[in-house]
Amino acid sequence: MLTKLWTIAWKDIRGTFTDRSLLLIMIVTPLAIATIIALAFSQIVNGSDSPISDIPVALVNLDTGAGGFDGGQIFVNALVPSENQASDVTEEDTTPEATAGTFELGGAGTSAVLPEATPDPAACDVAESTQQVTGAEMAAQAGNTETENTTNTTTLFDLTDTTLVADAAAARAGVEDGTYAAAIIIPANFSESVTYSQAHPEFDPVQIEVYGDSGRSVSPSIIRSVVESILNQVLTGQVAVKSTLDAMIARAQTNPSFGLTFLTANNAGDFNPDFTCAFDGTFKTVGIQQQNASGEQASANLLVLFGSAQATFFALFTASGGAASILEERRNGTLQRMLVSPTSRLLVLIGKLLGIFVMVLLQLVFLFIGFTLVNALLQGEFQLIWGTDWGSLIILILALSIASAGVGMLPVALSKTPEQSQVIGSVVALFMGALGGAFFTLPSFPITEFLEKFSVVHWGSDALATLSAGEGPVWTNIVFLLMIGLVLFGASMVIFNRRQDI
Amino acid sequence: METLVEARGLVKTYKRKDGTEVQAVKGIDLDIYRGEIFSLLGPNGAGKSTTISMISGLLTPTHGDAKIGGFSITRQPMEAKKLLGVVPQEIALYPTLSARQNLEFFGKMYSMGGADLQKRVDEVLEFIDLTDRAKDRIETFSGGMKRRVNIGVGLLHRPQLVYMDEPTVGIDPQSRRRILDTVIRLRDEYKMTVLYTTHLMEESQELSNRVAIIDHGTIIALGTQGELTQQVGEEDRLLFNVGEQSVLETLLKRIREEAQGVTKVDYAAIELTNGDTTEGAETDKRSTGTVTAVRSTQTLDGTITVYARRGRKALPQIINIINDAGIEIQSVEVREPDLEAVFLHLTGRALRD
Secondary structure (H helix, E strand, O other): OHHHHHHHHHHHHHHHHOOHHHHHHHHHHHHHHHHHHHHHHHOHHHOOOOOOOOEEEEEEEOOOOEOOEOHHHHHHHHHOOHHHHHHHOOOOOOOHHHHOOEEEOOOOOOEEEOOOOOOOOOOOOOOOOOOOOOHHHHHHHOOOOOOOOHHHOOOHHHHEEEEEOOOHHHHHHHHHOOOOOEEEEEOOOHHHHHOOOOOOOOOOOOOOEEEEOOOOOOHHHHHHHHHHHHHHHHHHHHHHHHHHHHHHHHHHHHOHHHHHHHHHHHHOOOOOOOOHHHHOOOOOOOOOHHHOOOHHHHHHHHHHHHHHHHHHHHHHHHHHHHHHHHHHHHHHOHHHHHHOOOOOHHHHHHHHHHHHHHHHHHHHHHHHHHHHHHHHHHHOOOOOOOOOOHHHHHHHHHHHHHHHHHHHHHHHHHOOOHHHHHHHHHHHHHHHHHHOOOOOOOOOOHHHHHHHHHOHHHHHHHHHHHHHOOOOOOHHHHHHHHHHHHHHHHHHHHHHHHOOOO | OOEEEEEEEEEEEEEOOOOOEEEEEEEEEEEEEOOOEEEEEOOOOOOHHHHHHHHOOOOOOOEEEEEEOOEEOOOOHHHHHHOEEEEOOOOOOOOOOEHHHHHHHHHHHOOOOHHHHHHHHHHHHHHOOOHHHOOOEHHHOOHHHHHHHHHHHHHOOOOOEEEEEOOOOOOOHHHHHHHHHHHHHHHHOOOOEEEEEOOOHHHHHHHOOEEEEEEOOEEEEEEOHHHHHHHHOOOEEEEEEEEOOOOOHHHHHHHHHHOOOEEEEEEEEOOOOOOOOOOOOOOOOOOOOOOOOOOOOOOOOEEEEEEEOOHHHHHHHHHHHHHHOOOOOOEEEEEOOOHHHHHHHHHOOOOOO
16 A cells, blocks of 8 residues: 555655756755845845945934933934934934933832943843943843944944934935834833832833835835833843843831841932843843844845745745646546556555655755755855754654645645646645745734734744744744645545545 | 456436536446457447446445446555556647656555566567667657557556556557557457447457447446347348449339348449549539449449348349349448447447447
8 A cells, every 4th residue: 555655655755846847946946046136135145244224214202311311312322423413313312321310219209310320230140231322231231242343333323324314204204204213202101111119019001103204115114113221121121120120129027127228328428229230231121133134144034035935935836836737647547547456545645645745845955955955055155044943844744745735635625626736726826826925014903913823834934933943942833834734635635525526 | 258347326416507517427237257358339428438437446436336347446446456557548648758667656656666667668569579679768658659558558567457548549550450459459368358348349349248228327238249239130231333333212212122122222323523632622422322322432333232131142133133134243242240230230320438
């Protein structure tokens, strides 16, 4: 039985991989498309080290501060170089003192004072704490190992060309007329919403508006990520302050001796904890490495991004074409010839499925090797762009092949002719490709977020990007891919069983 | 005689899109004896293919069963299929594979392998006389060569029963002759049983030991050719070629009335229009007394056709009558009743209608 299975599968595999035109479509086309798109986005051809840089951004800081805390200023410091700030917005105070202030601790009048002057680097027990909360340092500390000389590293200052704008409407107009790729508008109540005090113990929901130019697909997304990262950092700092002060107050309430000392020190002005480091990036939980778009990383990531999507998208076409051969064989009479031999229909169909599975598997392996080689050619050095988690990568490719084979079988089960099957298969592949980001990034709507869960391209490319970034297991993706494959193959078998002609 | 194929009460019902049912085969009983060539004849849509598909296990009967070598095709399909070799009407081969690769592929579907398979492939290639082209792709073969490989695949596993579905369709006369000889060799040399379908009466008459005629999903006649023609009592046809000579109605009437056993007399002639040689300018001018129109535009001859029981006995009488009329007979042909005539007699229409 296994010999028959492999005979049926091998015949299809051999036929496919000895057909030059098919190989052109299966291997060369996705390699070429993904490479061209990656090159177009990264401008690697120009040899630039910073292919994505100087994104024009308008920053509108309407934040009025709260209790001396000015969260909006953190954004200003992160995105605008100090000389730029000085020249563009004279009314803004960009010194570290601007972030200083008092946090009300309660009705007792006790207050903790954030530093008015240069903080003590050792205060937070972090060796590389810095004096000024800048995007350059955040970027450098986010994982770039070459942080000694930040001027040689692409930073947020390099990534964006941020201009402070006083009026939100003017900033939006600037986006619309193409002056800016995006506008960041910080609302007046930003600091108030995220400031902790005993009277205001919870953070309120607050929205920072990122107004993007829809004509630029990448830049606004990058800016949005930058804003999210900085915002996370601010919140992390506030949580650190809250936790520290809560702990001190709790201790003061349960330990009279400590409470007395604490109150005395505060009344005497001796209690002067330094919380600056909570905002300087050292404690941040969300890195912004992805915004630190150095040439090498950006080009590799784009090749992975587009390559994984194109590979899975074209794998669906291979599966669809392979499955359509069932109907072609029926038309040519070879299927009937197999069925009048002592070979069951189930065995024939499983043999065809096995052939499709192996074809897709080989295609993906060839493509991933191909993308790695293309990347090596472009970068001048060999890199493992798909990560080093070989176990997960192998299981993922197997799951992707099973899912693609299942997706390929269903249109055949529903069609009467190979042509009909090819059309349905193409529509399904395009649909899944679009949902999976093979052509463009879909806007995030509830319906698209729901539908993309049915896309093999989505689960596949997402898992590959995750593995490429070394961000660990992709079991959810693998389980979804296997479910899609097995459910669709099962459904196909039920339909085949009801048909008299196959 | 030992029965190899036994079909009992085969029925196949299909559902139409509107929910109504149509019976393609309405209860067929059939016995095929070991070592014979058995022809199944019938016009398109008669239920011939459906019957064969049920016997070969491609379709499941709605009712009834068929056995091959005692194995039920519905209950023991794998055993039954091992005894069956199929030669379909279309060229059911992989065009990008060579003749040898095609034979090997289908051999493996019959669980053959190793040296046994290679030996058998060599034998089949020799049998179909394609040993020297074994490594060539099928797509490079002529129509006749493809047909031979198509037959070879069906014989590879040494089946007891070979089903051949119109294997001579669309090939040249030389290749056709070769295939017919092959079929006869399968019976006479290899003692195989052949189930043969064709729409060509001549093939069926030349090859078959027995014939079943099927129409509207039912077998309407079954037996040897002699039994079938006797069964319907069809007359002989006597054809007298008189060339361009004029034939009067009085002559036809005299033959009809005076010759023994004559039931009907026809006359028809064709002549080309003089002076016009352009294509399509041919017209037929019928002389008197015709009953059956002759559509051929290739002859210039006139032919008197006489239908008569025991026609050979009436032949001298008719020749004398024609000679008396001053007409010189150029040739005479006696046609005994054939399967076409049997079908016509049984259904009232020609087999190819």
